[in-house]
Amino acid sequence: MANWSELPEEIIDLVAKRLPPYPNEFARFSCVCKSWNSVVKKQKSNIIRFAPWLMLARSKNDKQFKKGAIRSFYCHSTKRLFNYYLPQAKRTRCWGTPYGWLLTFGLDLKIHLLHPLSRVQISLPSQPTFEHQHQFDAYCPEHLCQSYFTKFALSSDPSIPESGQCPLVMAIYGEIRYLAVASPGDEVWTSVDCSRSNYQDIIFFNGHFYAISCDGMLRIIEVNTRQPKATDFASPPDNVYICSRFYLVELSGDLYMVERAFDTTDDLPTIPCHNETTYFVVYRFDFRSKAWTEVEDLGDHALFLGNNTSFAISTSDYPEFKENCIYFTDDHSDFYPHGFCDMGIYDIENNTIEPFNFDDHQLSTFSRPVFFMPTL
Incomplete structure (x- = not known):
């Protein structure tokens, strides 16, 4: 041949x-x-252009399913679901980025940056190099993969190193959700100000990392010091609901925060008590007044939230997506059975949710659905 x-x-x-x-x-x-x-x-x-893809679980109908080498992807541009051979993601949980890369955490406790289309991998320090390991001494690797990390954020595109330097990676980790940073080539993760915790999202914006805590407090993270630290930067909006989940996203050069509210549901006979998304509220940040203002119209933009670095796109560039909407995936820490997955499209103007519908075998409590922006 x-x-x-x-x-x-x-x-x-x-x-x-x-x-x-x-x-x-x-x-x-x-x-x-x-x-x-x-x-x-x-x-x-x-x-x-590559529009956002939704990465699902592996397909059990493929002969490689038992080997864990197949992942399913949904492409909104073509409305097509397809299987893709990706052995580097075998036995890993993944988080998405807008740079075309994934963050993977495997049952071997190793962490990588993975470019799924080229299959290039970049090693990061492994999970045992984080502080506060005693909290998870009794956890098996599968449980660690499901619960140890909340979010990851990159300072830049790993495919385009700035000044020859690898990007910084920031993680929200542990039961109390601390922050830590590392770069490819580091031996350990460096914790950020362990007196602060309970973070829900992080973003690299205008040259700085910002983090949002579970009570809506915005903090700026100083990483160019021997001991990185977090400093209070702005209070939450007056009417924010502290039981919500918060996301940070850049849109047209501005910093936004998205509040995601839930309803606790326990009336389904086959599904135990779970949280289901009911609505979102969007706020834009004013750096002069250090205050949040509610925004009711995103114009021709759509947001993507969940197990990924939150990002926005213009629906003028990607008309297959709905403007003034939020596309969200299930990033809850609860271990639901396959029959429930909290993800869909939220229409801000009409306050309605259109759920994503996929077969149960394409959903997994171990490998949750994740958005990312593919690049070659």
Whole structure:
């Protein structure tokens, strides 16, 4: 059989130009080998933009399912669900980013940055290098994967190192949700001001990390010091509900906070007590007054929240998405059975939720659904 990687570049280029105009087709093409990937990268300007993908659990219908090497993805651009061979994500829980990379935490307790389309991995310090390990001494690896980390955020795109430096990665970890930072090549994670805890989200914005606590307090994180520390930066909005969940997201150069409210439901005979999303409230931050203002219209933008670094897109660039809406996934810490998954599309103007519907075998309490922005 001929070695496809040895085809002349001009032949590969001709084949690539005849692919269907779907991002997942280019993704599969680019993963054949390095030479094919190189051709696709040169054609980036001619390829339609990658819209956010929803990464689901592995498909049990695939022969590789038992090996854990197959993951299912939903592409909104094409309204298609497809399976993708990704052995690097085997036995891992994943978090998404807007840079095309995933954060993976495996049953071997190792943590990686993973670019799923090229399958490139970058190692980060492992889980045992975090402080406060005694809280989880009795936990098995699977339980750790499900509950140890809340969020990750990157300071930059790992594919484009700034000044030759690898990006900083910040994590919310542990039972009390502390902060810690590390870079590829570090031996351990460095904790941030352990007197502060109970964080719910983090973001790198205008050159600084910001974190939001469970009571809505915004803090700025100083990382360029021997001992990183968190400093109170702004109080929560006056009418915020402290039992909600909070997210930080950048939109058109401004910092926003999103409040996600829940209703506790226990009236379904086959599903135990669980929290179900009921509504969202969006706030924009004013750095001059250090105050939040409620926003009722995102214009032609949509937000993506959940097991990912929160991000926004313009629906003018991606018309397949609904404007003034919030796309959200199930990032609860509760261990629900497969029959329930709290994710959908929230219409801000109409205050309605349209749920995502997938087969149960594509949902998992171990590997929760996650949004990310694919890149080649």
